[in-house]
Amino acid sequence: MIRSLDRKLAAIRANPHTTREFILADAKDADMAFGARAPGPRSYLARHGARPAQFSPEVWTRAEYGFRNLPEYLDIIREVVHQNQVDIMLMSAYVNEQLTIQEGLFKNSPITPAARANDTTDVWAVRHGCYTREPSQPFRSAAIDHIQCGEIACDRTNDNFPGANLGLYSMTFVNELEQDREAFLWYKEFREEAERKKFRHFLEVFDPNVNSGIPPEKLGEFINDNIIRTLAGVPEAGRPDFLKIVYHGPKAMEELAQYDPKLVVGILGGSAGTTYDAFKLIHDAQKYGARVALYGRKINNAEHQLAFIEMLRLITDGKIAPEEAVRAYHGVLQGKGIKPHRSLEEDLKTTDQAMSYDGSATRRATAEIRNNPLGKTNTGSANSPTKINSTIKDWPRLANGLPDFENMNSAQRLAYDSFRLG
Numbered sequence: 291m292i293r294s295l296d297r298k299l300a301a302i303r304a305n306p307h308t309t310r311e312f313i314l315a316d317a318k319d320a321d322m323a324f325g326a327r328a329p330g331p332r333s334y335l336a337r338h339g340a341r342p343a344q345f346s347p348e349v350w351t352r353a354e355y356g357f358r359n360l361p362e363y364l365d366i367i368r369e370v371v372h373q374n375q376v377d378i379m380l381m382s383a384y385v386n387e388q389l390t391i392q393e394g395l396f397k398n399s400p401i402t403p404a405a406r407a408n409d410t411t412d413v414w415a416v417r418h419g420c421y422t423r424e425p426s427q428p429f430r431s432a433a434i435d436h437i438q439c440g441e442i443a444c445d446r447t448n449d450n451f452p453g454a455n456l457g458l459y460s461m462t463f464v465n466e467l468e469q470d471r472e473a474f475l476w477y478k479e480f481r482e483e484a485e486r487k488k489f490r491h492f493l494e495v496f497d498p499n500v501n502s503g504i505p506p507e508k509l510g511e512f513i514n515d516n517i518i519r520t521l522a523g524v525p526e527a528g529r530p531d532f533l534k535i536v537y538h539g540p541k542a543m544e545e546l547a548q549y550d551p552k553l554v555v556g557i558l559g560g561s562a563g564t565t566y567d568a569f570k571l572i573h574d575a576q577k578y579g580a581r582v583a584l585y586g587r588k589i590n591n592a593e594h595q596l597a598f599i600e601m602l603r604l605i606t607d608g609k610i611a612p613e614e615a616v617r618a619y620h621g622v623l624q625g626k627g628i629k630p631h632r633s634l635e636e637d638l639k640t641t642d643q644a645m646s647y648d649g650s651a652t653r654r655a656t657a658e659i660r661n662n663p664l665g666k667t668n669t670g671s672a673n674s675p676t677k678i679n680s681t682i683k684d685w686p687r688l689a690n691g692l693p694d695f696e697n698m699n700s701a702q703r704l705a706y707d708s709f710r711l712g
Contacts (some may be wrong), residue, residue: 293400293402296402298377298465299532300536302581303552305552306547306581307551310606312576312607313376314375314376314583314599314606315378315404316370316584317558318381318385319380319382319385319406319458320586320587321360321382323414323415326455328363329359329360330357330591331631332355332361334366334592334593334594335362336365336369340366342482343359370509370596371396373397374400375600375602375603376401377400377402378403378456378584379401379634380404380586381403381405381434382405383406383431383432390424391440391452403454403456404492405432405453405454405458406457407434407437407457407480408429408430408431408459408480409429410426410461410473410496412426413460423499425500426499427469428476434484434487435487437454438489439478440453446487456531457489457490457493458494458534459477459480459494462495462497462498463516464495464498465504477520484528493517493533493555495513495516509536511542513535513538514542521553526552532554532581532582533546533556536557536558537547537574539614540574540577543575543580544578546579547578547580548579555582556583557572557575558584559571559583559587560588561587561588562592564632565619565632566613566640567603568598569601569612569615572585573606574604576612592625594623598619601619601675603687610668616634617638620637685702686702
């Protein structure tokens with residue numbers, strides 16, 4: 291089976307300026323950063339529902355704990371994989387072993403499994419810790435062989451590994467000579483091992499996690515130059531499949547994307563903001579040259595992860611605008627009787643600093659809501675799902691029977707999403 295990632299990478303490299311192909315990844319590797327909080331709040335569970343957990347009642351109740359446990363996290367990953375809307379599922383080495391090697395979740399899936407191949411100290415975001423406040427230090431918990439086959443030494447008589455054969459390698463430049471030189475050396479060692487073991491990787495470059503002396507509006511230039519400088523000494527056999535970086539606005543994105551058409555540039559999602567933050571970010575990044583997005587907390591903290599992913603895909607396919615996607619997403623929540631984190635009006639505001647092109651921390655751009663179709667949607671009781679009128683379910687279709695998104699109005703798109711997500 292040709293995975294969607296490989297097909298899209300080939301199309302992007304063949305026609306980097308004209309293709310609409312876009313690679314979407316769900317980053318479910320947070321257990322290598324946040325510990326027990328990594329699975330996220332229990333406000334959203336997969337259809338399987340709650341998994342049994344033994345909590346001593348004299349200490350706390352299951353509801354008081356507030357976070358999903360690992361079995362509930364794995365259920366959500368399975369559900370996202372079965373949805374077939376993302377191209378990559380990024381996991382920790384341990385979760386990759388459970389789902390990819392032992393369970394065979396990706397055996398007949400178009401989705402590519404991947405694992406975080408290193409964990410620099412700036413992602414050690416444990417409760418009460420202070421590690422993230424120190425300059426990032428290179429570190430690797432995971433071994434390539436463990437990711438590929440679950441053992442310290444893989445059988446290399448062929449290239450068919452039971453585990454993931456794609457890893458995320460992360461670097462953080464802090465503009466300090468010895469720190470950054472050490473980061474380069476660790477990456478060099480990893481690249482050479484990966485090439486010998488035929489292990490593919492993509493490169494994540496974080497902004498400095500400490501004061502670097504670089505003005506915020508210049509960070510994009512600092513990161514771009516470091517990426518180009520780093521990869522200038524690396525032939526194609528050792529280069530990353532694509533990049534994952536902070537979006538620093540149109541100019542920085544276009545500069546890097548236009549520099550080398552073979553260098554596929556992607557963005558990271560960062561912390562969870564408003565829904566409009568997430569949708570606007572992926573829309574604008576794609577407009578100015580990004581061809582990949584890896585969203586972790588933005589997906590994991592969503593009220594309904596499958597609906598959120600569906601909207602991301604519709605945006606990158608050019609079927610729906612970010613503002614309309616927010617309204618449609620709220621419509622799905624309303625239809626399912628799910629209380630949103632914010633009102634529709636609040637969720638249509640831009641609050642994420644990454645979207646403030648002028649660098650102002652106080653900038654707040656609000657999208658005006660006009661002719662809101664949700665106000666006309668019939669709702670049931672507060673504890674029951676919305677009932678979609680059967681006449682609305684007759685959404686436009688193409689000749690092959692697939693939905694015709696180009697000719698759907700908002701109500702029809704809401705009905706389709708409610709139907710598809712079940």
